[in-house]
Amino acid sequence: MDWGQLRTIVWLRGRLIRNQWSRSGGFNAVLTMIAVWVGFVIAAAGGLGGVLAGVFALAKAEPPVMLIVWDLIVAAFLLFWMIGLVTELQRSETIDIGRMMHLPVSLRDIFLVNYLASHLTLSIILFLPAMLGLCLGLILGGRWSMVLMFPLVLGVVFMVTAWTYCLRGWLAALMVNKRRRRVIVAGITFGFILLCQLPNLLGNLMHDRQRHRPRTTKSAPADKQTATRTAEGDRPSLSPVVLAAHKYVPFLWVGNGAMSLAAGSVWPAVLGAAGAFGIGGLGLRRAHKTTIGFYWGQAAIKKSAPKHKVPKVAAARRGLFERSLPGIPDEAMALASVFFRSLMRAPEVKMAMATNFLMLLFFGGMVVLFVPPGLGLLISRVGWLPAAPVNLLFSAVLAGLLGLLYKLSLVPLGELLQRRERRILEVVTKEVE
Known part of the structure; x- marks a missing residue:
């Protein structure tokens, strides 16, 4: 990596931003600066809130509680990330690689700058400082092993952003055609709406099955039930299926690592961080290959030279609307x-x-x-x-x-009638002349 070129590229991007602010006017520049400072304030408040929550609320929490808290934080982060995913996929690159290909610069450096600039999103500003602050708060609260949560959290965030950037580059190659672009954006929006409604449908299904489940007639004594409920309330337990899912689903590795560190085991957190960085590295490598290949024209050239085959003469078939029907004009x-x-x-x-x-x-x-x-x-x-x-x-x-x-047929029908009337009027005018 040429650090001189990288500094030049960063300076160029900053200069372009200043020129854009100057062309947009003073009012828009003031609004942009206010938005930047609001983002800094939100990030600082989230980090401070995470530190306070780690010191005073979760310093003595049990391992299952740690798992549940971190799972909720990661789920909220993924939800906000998916909400902004459609906007992120349609956003243009920070530096257009196509305009830099004639210059003696490294395309890898430009790709790296564009990838780092893609982190400036609302979900990153809201959740990343809060998660890092929570890790620091747990360390200050006496859990020194929680220092391993820093690479685990950063690894999962890196994994999500890398594969999102890979998806963005792949869709950019597909959305060169404007018609296909509209179809892809509409399909992503429709799929996101269905994904948001899926928990509601599953929840209604489970609630309906539990409501109509036959009740047992045998009941334990009141004192035993009270003791059992008290013990279950004091010690939260997790099912084996949930624990197994936290070992294999990458998004749940943060909660699994926090629970294992609270229980005194460091290897799940270490392995989770290594796996997250490895998966993220594969995604970033794939994104770099797809993006550079698209700009070099390799995305469309994937097949080898076709074999020479004798073309088969097929009978020409006319479509439904290419045929003439009695009583209907050809127009x-x-x-x-x-x-x-x-x-x-x-x-x-x-x-x-x-x-x-x-x-x-x-x-x-x-x-x-x-x-x-x-x-x-x-x-x-x-x-x-x-x-x-x-x-x-x-x-x-x-x-x-x-x-x-x-x-939908009213518009072309009206156009057809207007065209028919125009032709009749032209014929009548010619006959009169």
């Missing part, structure tokens, strides 16, 4: 073909079709899974009852789809 058929192809390529139409399918899937699953046991006799007596909600839902979806197509 109307051509316009209908163009309109149909534009509908098939539009992201909003694809979203509407996917929404209808997923609504049918979700509500049909709810009909199958959330049937109360009391209706079992009625369902067995009336065989058409389970199919009635599905048929009703299918009819509603079909009506909504027809309404959507009707609304």
Whole structure:
């Protein structure tokens, strides 16, 4: 790495930022400075709050409590990170590599600067100082082994940011086509909404199963139940499945490391930090290869020279809208073909079709899974009852789809009528002349 070039690249980026502020006006520059100082204040407040929480709240906490606290912090960080993921994927690079390829500079240094600049997000500003402050607070509270939490936390954050940057570079190569770009952004947004609704669906499913579970008639004595509840309340326990998941899921290694350090074992934290940095290194290497390959034109050249094959002469098939129908002008058929192809390529139409399918899937699953046991006799007596909600839902979806197509067809129909009237007017004008 050439440190002189790296300093020059950083200076160039700072100069570009100052020029951008000067062109945007004094008011926008003041707002930007206020946002920067607010970010510093939020980071400092989060770090101080983490130190106080580590010293006074978690200094004497039991290992399961440490695991739960760190899992909640990591889950909140991932939630905020996913919320800003769509904006992060659409954000442009800090320094455009394509404009630097004709200069005698290292593209690796530019890639490194762009990757470091991608950390300036709200989720990093909110959670990283708070997590580091919590580690420092645990150390000041008397748990000196918690010093190993620093590399573990940094490793997990590095892993998340590296693979996010890899995903961003891969999508940048795909979104060169503007139509594909809109489809990808719409699909990511739709997938994020479904992912956010997944815990609600699973929670309703588990709640429904527990509510209709048969209750046991045998009951223990009151004093034994009270003693058991007191012991369970004093000592929080975790199921073996949860403990096994914390060993294999990389996002849960922070909680597993904190619990093991609180219990006196340092190896899970050390191995977790090494694994997180290793996975993050693979993601960053993959991101560098994808990004540089895209700018060098290697992303599109992946296949070898095609083999010479004798082309097969296939019979030409005409599409539905390429045929002539009696009573319909050729102009109307051509316009209908163009309109149909534009509908098939539009992201909003694809979203509407996917929404209808997923609504049918979700509500049909709810009909199958959330049937109360009391209706079992009625369902067995009336065989058409389970199919009635599905048929009703299918009819509603079909009506909504027809309404959507009707609304979308109004515009080209009006254009077709205007074009037809214009042609008739031209013919009449020529005949009069």
